[in-house]
Structures are given as C-alpha cells and as structure tokens.
Amino acid sequence: xxxxxxxxxxxxxxxxxxxxxxxxxxxxxxxxxxxxxxxxxxxxxxxxxxxxxxxxxxxxxxxxxxxxxxxxxxxxxxxxx
Amino acid sequence: xxxxxxxxxxxxxxxxxxxxxxxxxxxxxxxxxxxxxxxxxxxxxxxxxxxxxxxxxxxxxxxxxxxxxxxxxxxxxxxxxxxxxxxxxxxxxxxxxxxxxxxxxxxxxxxxxxxxxxxxxxxxxxxxxxxxxxxxxxxxxxxxxxxxxxxxxxxxxxxxxxxxxxxxxxxxxxxxxxxxxxxxxxxxxxxxxxxxxxxxxxxxxxxxxxxxxxxxxxxxxxxxxxxxxxxxxxxxxxxxxxxxxxxxxxxxxxxxxxxxxxxxxxxxxxxxxxxxxxxxxxxxxxxxxxxxxxxxxxxxxxxxxxxxxxxxxxxxxxxxxxx
Numbered sequence: 001x002x003x004x005x006x007x008x009x010x011x012x013x014x015x016x017x018x019x020x021x022x023x024x025x026x027x028x029x030x031x032x033x034x035x036x037x038x039x040x041x042x043x044x045x046x047x048x049x050x051x052x053x054x055x056x057x058x059x060x061x062x063x064x065x066x067x068x069x070x071x072x073x074x075x076x077x078x079x080x081x
Numbered sequence: 082x083x084x085x086x087x088x089x090x091x092x093x094x095x096x097x098x099x100x101x102x103x104x105x106x107x108x109x110x111x112x113x114x115x116x117x118x119x120x121x122x123x124x125x126x127x128x129x130x131x132x133x134x135x136x137x138x139x140x141x142x143x144x145x146x147x148x149x150x151x152x153x154x155x156x157x158x159x160x161x162x163x164x165x166x167x168x169x170x171x172x173x174x175x176x177x178x179x180x181x182x183x184x185x186x187x188x189x190x191x192x193x194x195x196x197x198x199x200x201x202x203x204x205x206x207x208x209x210x211x212x213x214x215x216x217x218x219x220x221x222x223x224x225x226x227x228x229x230x231x232x233x234x235x236x237x238x239x240x241x242x243x244x245x246x247x248x249x250x251x252x253x254x255x256x257x258x259x260x261x262x263x264x265x266x267x268x269x270x271x272x273x274x275x276x277x278x279x280x281x282x283x284x285x286x287x288x289x290x291x292x293x294x295x296x297x298x299x300x301x302x303x304x305x306x307x308x309x310x311x312x313x314x315x316x317x318x319x320x321x322x323x324x325x326x327x328x329x330x331x332x333x334x335x336x337x338x339x340x341x342x343x344x345x346x347x348x349x350x351x352x353x354x355x356x357x358x359x360x361x362x363x364x365x366x367x368x369x370x371x372x373x374x375x376x377x378x379x380x381x382x383x384x385x386x387x388x389x390x391x392x393x394x395x396x397x398x399x400x401x402x403x404x
Contacts, residue, residue: 041241
C-alpha cells in the first residue's frame with residue numbers, strides 16, 4: 001500500500017518519529033511545516049522510485065503533493081491514466 | 082512616483098554612509114578590538130560598495146582587499162574587481178583558488194552529479210542551475226543547463242540528490258574564500274566584512290559558513306537597488322555601477338534571478354518592501370504590473386524561502402544557553 005509506505009517514509013525521514021498520530025492523512029505539509037519546498041523534491045524522488053511514475057513539472061503543485069491523501073490520489077490517477 | 086522611487090531609492094545616502102561608517106568604527110573599537118577590515122571583492126556591486134564603505138570608515142591603509150577567482154569566475158568580474166582595487170587604491174592580494182577547490186574535490190563531486198544527468202559532460206562543457214516553478218504555482222525546482230563544446234544548450238530537471246550534490250560541491254567556493262578571508266584577518270588583526278544585502282539576507286541567499294559568515298555586515302539592511310544607488314553616490318567606476326548581478330559560481334553566465342530569486346532585483350526589492358510593510362498582493366500587482374494571482378505567488382515564494390533558510394542565521398542549537 002503506497003499510503004502506508006509513504007506515511008512511514010514521512011514519519012521516519014521528516015518527523016523522526018515512530019508515532020503514527022504525529023501525521024494525519026490530510027495534514028498540509030506546508031501549513032504544518034512538515035516538509036518545505038526543498039523537502040518536497042525529496043518526496044518526488046521517493047515517489048518516482050517507489051511508485052514507478054514520472055512527475056512532470058506542471059504536476060509539481062500543492063494540489064497534488066501537499067498531504068498524504070493528495071499524494072495517494074495523485075499517484076492513483078497517474079497509474080490509472 | 083513608483084514605490085521603488087518613493088520608498089526605496091529615496092534614502093539620504095550621505096546620512097546612510099555616516100551611519101554605516103560610524104557603526105563600522107564603533108564595532109572595531111568597542112567590540113572586535115581589531116585594527117582594520119578585510120573585504121573579498123568579486124567585482125559585483127555588493128562587495129564593491131562594502132570595500133568603498135570600509136575605506137570611508139577606516140581609511141584606505143586599513144583595508145585589505147582579496148581577489149579570489151577560480152576556474153568558473155568570469156573575466157569581466159575579475160577585471161571589475163581589479164578596477165575597484167585601483168580606484169580605491171587599497172592593498173590587494175590575488176589568490177586563485179582553483180587548485181584548492183580541485184584538491185578538496187569541488188569540481189569532481191559537481192561533475193559526477195552532472196554526469197548522472199548528462200553522461201557526455203566533460204572538458205569544454207559549461208553548466209549552470211536554473212530555478213523554476215515558483216511563479217507558476219509549482220514547487221520551486223531546479224533545472225541543470227549545460228552547454229556542449231559546439232555551443233548547444235541542453236536542459237533537464239535535477240533529481241533531489243543531484244541538486245544537493247551540485248550545490249554542496251559549489252558551496253566549497255564560498256567556504257574556501259571565507260577561510261582565506263579569516264586567515265588574512267587573523268594575520269593582520271583585522272575584522273572580516275560580509276557583503277550580503279537585505280534581499281540576500283532576508284531570503285537566505287548565501288552559504289552558511291561561506292559568504293554568510295562575517296564579523297560585520299554593513300549593507301545587510303539595504304535593498305539591492307539602494308546598494309546600486311550607494312555605488313553611484315560613492316562615485317564607483319561605471320562598469321561596477323552598471324554590472325548585472327550574477328552568481329559568478331557556475332561556468333555558464335547565470336543571473337541571480339535565474340538561480341534563486343523569482344524576479345529581477347528591482348522587482349524583488351519592491352516585492353520584498355511590500356511584503357515587509359504588509360501591503361496586500363493587490364497593491365503589489367499594481368506596482369509590478371502583474372496579476373494579483375502572480376503577486377500572491379511572489380509573496381508565497383518569499384515566505385517559502387524564509388522558511389527554508391531561517392536556520393542559516395540562527396545560533397547553533399543547544400539544550401541550555403551557555404554563557
């Protein structure tokens with residue numbers, strides 16, 4: 001499950017936490033200061049490797065990448081399309 | 082009258098020079114107990130103005146200028162720094178740092194990351210990094226642009242680890258320069274002048290322990306346009322006053338707005354002034370002749386860069402304050 005892998009990745013790499021309640025699926029990475037604009041490049045690299053997708057420049061927007069749920073929906077759309 | 086003219090360019094330069102040079106003398110006398118000032122001069126506007134202010138503050142015999150070119154420095158910046166040194170008539174030491182950078186692996190680490198993207202990259206090629214995305218509503222990301230020996234340019238988005246490695250490697254340049262500045266400062270019992278302007282300081286456009294490190298930062302409160310105005314007021318040579326800001330760090334010509342800032346410096350000054358003074362995006366859009374949506378993106382970019390770089394100017398973290 002991408003959602004579980006992604007949550008684990010963000011908890012471990014950005015929050016240095018093993019407590020699942022530190023990250024809600026709809027938490028805005030920017031507003032909650034979980035991931036900054038450089039960090040999102042790291043997430044993109046992770047997603048491209050993990051989900052086997054290529055993320056285009058125009059897809060690198062908060063609407064697609066600013067929370068766990070947004071990322072999961074975005075990746076699912078990419079994989080279906 | 083535009084906001085740039087009314088709020089930014091209209092400062093009293095004589096009074097500002099007096100305030101700054103007073104501060105520099107006071108710092109040397111009361112805080113640092115040092116006898117003069119070291120300034121690394123790049124040929125750019127900021128270091129040129131800082132060197133001129135240093136001369137105004139303590140006299141030309143107590144200012145040491147350093148020219149520290151490396152393999153990717155442009156001839157134009159080298160010529161301008163020499164012109165400045167002659168104009169100010171200050172002692173100047175030129176130390177090319179290419180061999181030091183080679184020994185520390187600067188070019189090797191950079192080029193190995195570049196070759197992940199462009200495997201043919203090698204002798205005779207040039208490179209630069211270009212920032213994109215922020216004003217299109219995207220996350221900021223970085224393109225690597227290379228020019229092959231036939232003059233053809235190629236561009237590709239950098240992956241995160243490639244971007245980090247290229248920037249980490251090129252940061253050696255600013256850090257080696259700072260090492261040499263402090264060597265000469267210690268040798269002469271001088272203080273080191275740092276040259277960031279307000280735009281660079283506010284937006285974190287400097288290398289920690291590199292050009293961000295200094296004992297005294299005389300123009301950190303001045304917008305870039307004010308630094309240009311100060312250069313004219315101080316009577317610096319025209320080629321310096323007219324110089325376009327570049328990073329002078331990558332082998333392809335690279336404007337600071339390409340690498341870091343979302344807009345050319347005059348517009349960035351206006352945007353930053355507007356942001357710091359609480360002007361709504363609707364007013365900024367009128368000033369810059371851009372849509373309100375784009376003005377909002379400029380503000381968002383300013384905030385993102387502040388968040389990303391705020392740790393650069395913080396004291397090291399410790400559990401308790403240590404006296």
